[in-house]
Amino acid sequence: xxxxxxxxxxxxxxxxxxxxxxxxxVVLAPLTRQRSYGNVPQPHAILYYQQRTTxxxxxxxxxxxxxxxxxxxxDTPGIWTKEQVExxxxxxxxxxxxxxxxxxxxxxxxxxxxxxxxxxxxxxxSDEAFQPNGQAxxxxxxxxxxxxxxxxxxxxxxxxxDEIPLVINDFRVAARNAIEAGFDGxxxxxxxxxxxxxxxxxxxxxxxxxxxxxxxxxxxxxxxIVEAVxxxxxxxxVGIRLSPFANxxxxxxxxxxxxxxxxxxxxxxxxxxxxxxxxxxxxxxGEKFETAYSLGPMRDAFKGTLIVAGSYNREDGNNAISSAYxxxxxxxxxxxxxxxxxxxxxVDASLNKxxxxxxxxPDPVIGYTDYPFxxxxx
Numbered sequence: 001x002x003x004x005x006x007x008x009x010x011x012x013x014x015x016x017x018x019x020x021x022x023x024x025x026v027v028l029a030p031l032t033r034q035r036s037y038g039n040v041p042q043p044h045a046i047l048y049y050q051q052r053t054t055x056x057x058x059x060x061x062x063x064x065x066x067x068x069x070x071x072x073x074x075d076t077p078g079i080w081t082k083e084q085v086e087x088x089x090x091x092x093x094x095x096x097x098x099x100x101x102x103x104x105x106x107x108x109x110x111x112x113x114x115x116x117x118x119x120x121x122x123x124x125x126s127d128e129a130f131q132p133n134g135q136a137x138x139x140x141x142x143x144x145x146x147x148x149x150x151x152x153x154x155x156x157x158x159x160x161x162d163e164i165p166l167v168i169n170d171f172r173v174a175a176r177n178a179i180e181a182g183f184d185g186x187x188x189x190x191x192x193x194x195x196x197x198x199x200x201x202x203x204x205x206x207x208x209x210x211x212x213x214x215x216x217x218x219x220x221x222x223x224x225i226v227e228a229v230x231x232x233x234x235x236x237x238v239g240i241r242l243s244p245f246a247n248x249x250x251x252x253x254x255x256x257x258x259x260x261x262x263x264x265x266x267x268x269x270x271x272x273x274x275x276x277x278x279x280x281x282x283x284x285x286g287e288k289f290e291t292a293y294s295l296g297p298m299r300d301a302f303k304g305t306l307i308v309a310g311s312y313n314r315e316d317g318n319n320a321i322s323s324a325y326x327x328x329x330x331x332x333x334x335x336x337x338x339x340x341x342x343x344x345x346x347v348d349a350s351l352n353k354x355x356x357x358x359x360x361x362p363d364p365v366i367g368y369t370d371y372p373f374x375x376x377x378x
Contacts, residue, residue: 009346013321019236027057027330028058030105037075060187066171085180096146108157110197142156151319200221209210215258215259239273264298275306276307276308299324307328314345316329355367
């Protein structure tokens with residue numbers, strides 16, 4: 001951001017994140033857009049990400065599958081095949097050409113999937129199944145998703161203890177592939193009730209092996225993935241996203257504060273670059289609630305950069321930065337609908353309204369790259 005007055009706006013002050021010199025604190029949150037046909041990133045994503053790139057700005061890619069069993073949504077990208085890696089390269093190059101810093105969010109949906117064509121209706125799905133060969137989705141448990149916000153998913157199959165290293169290796173390979181594609185690093189998706197969250201949360205994880213029961217055991221899967229990814233690409237290129245206080249897809253915990261603090265301390269041992277945490281106030285997708293919980297204790301415990309997300313606006317974000325509650329703020333729906341969001345924050349311009357109806361449609365332009373920019377004379 002080049003405005004001389006920008007430094008008076010907390011969100012537009014620089015931040016040193018490891019070896020990365022960020023020019024401002026406004027981060028593009030990982031946003032599923034469902035426009036990667038056949039799980040392969042498409043050329044139209046070049047413009048989408050470039051529109052939201054500023055020199056020295058951090059972007060986190062849409063959630064990207066680590067394997068053919070990791071999928072739960074139509075037309076989400078993957079990074080487990082050579083074709084996918086090659087398709088990501090021009091997208092990453094487009095971000096780098098404008099001076100942006102680009103991390104790939106790698107994920108496995110676990111039980112939030114189906115193999116028989118019974119499809120949830122809260123976002124855009126087709127009538128296809130997502131699991132190869134019609135197999136059951138894998139999870140920490142064999143309990144199906146129990147959530148009023150989605151229709152029925154296929155009941156999952158509990159991963160055997162000796163299968164877990166194979167899934168961990170999928171994350172390792174995905175991280176390696178992301179670096180090959182040119183990404184600056186990866187964000188491990190441990191939030192929102194997907195596979196890692198299904199191990200972390202005691203309302204889902206009912207295992208009796210070394211990956212279940214006590215807090216240490218429930219966190220083991222997540223931390224072994226972190227260790228594998230750090231070993232593969234280096235701690236200075238690794239972040240993780242967590243939502244200890246949320247209950248997405250029925251993944252809740254009886255003591256989220258203890259879970260948050262345990263993970264913060266454990267992550268310090270690996271020296272990873274950042275932790276990206278979903279606000280306790282957004283325990284349900286896109287809705288704010290009053291809560292007694294705060295990320296303050298986690299903020300105090302974690303030694304790396306802390307990114308926070310959860311229905312932030314300009315004022316909230318400035319307050320969070322100026323009070324040292326967080327280092328960076330991830331914006332989702334506002335950045336989706338305002339490709340020049342940092343500039344709008346800079347001049348305190350009005351914001352485009354987002355249209356939820358076009359978030360997940362497959363159109364390569366509508367609701368994707370057609371949101372207007374501020375005129376150049378503002």
